Amino acid sequence: MNTAGRRPIVTLLTDFGTSDHYVAAMKGVIMGICPEARLVDITHGVGPYAIAEAGFTLSQAWSCFPAGTIHLVVVDPGVGSARRPVVVEAASHYFVGPDNGVFSMVYRAVPTHVVREISATRYFRHPVSATFHGRDIFAPVAAHLANGVAPAEFGERLTDYCDPGVPAGSVLHVDRFGNIVTSFLAANSKQPFTLRIGQHAISRLASNYAEMAPGELFVIEGSAGFLEVCMNQGNAAELLSVTAGTPVDLRLLRD
Amino acid sequence: MNTAGRRPIVTLLTDFGTSDHYVAAMKGVIMGICPEARLVDITHGVGPYAIAEAGFTLSQAWSCFPAGTIHLVVVDPGVGSARRPVVVEAASHYFVGPDNGVFSMVYRAVPTHVVREISATRYFRHPVSATFHGRDIFAPVAAHLANGVAPAEFGERLTDYCDPGVPAGSVLHVDRFGNIVTSFLAANSKQPFTLRIGQHAISRLASNYAEMAPGELFVIEGSAGFLEVCMNQGNAAELLSVTAGTPVDLRLLRD
């Protein structure tokens, strides 16, 4: 089942921050169940309850890992309520987390995904708290997956899972450098364009940051495969007062 | 001696932050002495010199790890002074750090703990600096423990170690989400109560976050086993201007 071999990789992505004990508690639980697991943090710095932000970050990281990797995602404002825990198979990767839309971009990227509800309580850590399913449900399930337990062991296949999709014509993400990742695919830059965001219109396409003068706004084909609005050695997002979700308009012009 | 097997786990908890080289220097020293060690960060984000905060975070994380794990804790405002370095055994876990009270909650949880002074300088990294015992004393001792050196090899048993206990009727911790962890055990919520903190009195007990309206204050039996004051999708600690150490009063009412 597990193609990562004797030393399965488990990545972690949460909104827990790194100052509390939450992430370490999850890691301890995983290592107790699957001592051979290799743990890699994707990030714990997405905003509290920021499901779409977590989904974007996951979408940019997961496919860099080898087949067989298990991705544990806990951004879970509905913890303790009726929202379902799920395990997802897609392109020989596994995803464990709440059924709240955080895997929407995985579903886009891999149309042949399979989603299952996690209902086999024998794989949980008991007693299950009302507020920390990361430690009590998601981490143990990820660890049992890492031990080679088949996804079907955890529960039945779902067809009515949560899949809000990705908003078109918007900012998907603002990174540490102030680069603005839009939802427009880089392929759109093959012909002249005007990209409008806030009060600004940008038509300049650059092939790298360094060719532009510091302080100038431009568009680049980003490493994520989307058009990004950038400024060389400056913070484009701050200048434009842009955050994730801000609308963006793209007009393709005649050659 | 070491029940974690061939690949011992060493956790790290410091107030060093993650922007300086301090944590990596400690990890490099450990990996040089015990190449098989598996390193897991608990956190490096406790406030500078915040011994009680570090003690709380440790208390919530350590028992999630398997027996044999070594917990390295360096929150050490007295570095270079007469405060003693210690190694503690409790419930088949090992704890290495300064004798300044940071292990008080471990002593509460495991009455049969054994505390030893670290005096065997042959296990240190030389020359020992005056300001970075994390690198020069605590990390090498943790690594030698991971290699199977018995605790008794490091020094004599202590009975007069520092044990300030845990303040009753106070806030133990405020987490990233603004949840306020009090020092009252969750068992106290079995009968009606009024919990007073600042100018607020709270009597409402919730079983999970999602059942409450956003913006409403309530008490929950937290995953740490203590009563917590929370707000669904809001920051309770910010609203109440509460930090670790703030007094809390709990009155149990007749049924």
Added chain:
Amino acid sequence: MNTAGRRPIVTLLTDFGTSDHYVAAMKGVIMGICPEARLVDITHGVGPYAIAEAGFTLSQAWSCFPAGTIHLVVVDPGVGSARRPVVVEAASHYFVGPDNGVFSMVYRAVPTHVVREISATRYFRHPVSATFHGRDIFAPVAAHLANGVAPAEFGERLTDYCDPGVPAGSVLHVDRFGNIVTSFLAANSKQPFTLRIGQHAISRLASNYAEMAPGELFVIEGSAGFLEVCMNQGNAAELLSVTAGTPVDLRLLRD
């Protein structure tokens, strides 16, 4: 070639922060090429584009790791431009990153270093993006090094590499605690001195923090081997409004 044995260590030091997917993408790429690699973060918290700050942090961490360790450093404002990627050998350690001066302190510490340009594109991840050479060039090269590929396989030796040196008489680094690391070697404290920084003159040498009264400024022989300006349980850098690069003057007085 690789003296770290079957489980090579790869450290990572970037200005990527930990909230984006960039670091995880690099780690996924490394683990896909060299499943046995052990990954250790030095820091991802150096300021955006802060080459000198990254160089200082690297200088304090690398030699704590065992021989054979590979240090991957991506602080790369010139990504996509003509700046060259390099692999450096020094004291049986390997360094991979852009040729922008970030390795200057390694060159100081190990005069017998060898610098090579990375030109063998067969070791890259394709297609190579214009903006994320960390993922597409530096991470795969580090992973192939970890797999035992000899440095000479990546490209020709360089003699005209970037080596700006370290500014004399200045602040090298300010740490989380506000300790001010100066560029003066600790050996200078063997005779009476006056160290001037901003409007302040400091002549007091302490052997550890705890011997000084809280709030008093003093100089200490820091764990990095340099003179540091400190305050016991206070933030010296904040009080003096000092940042990396601030000039410092040291006058040695007659005995």
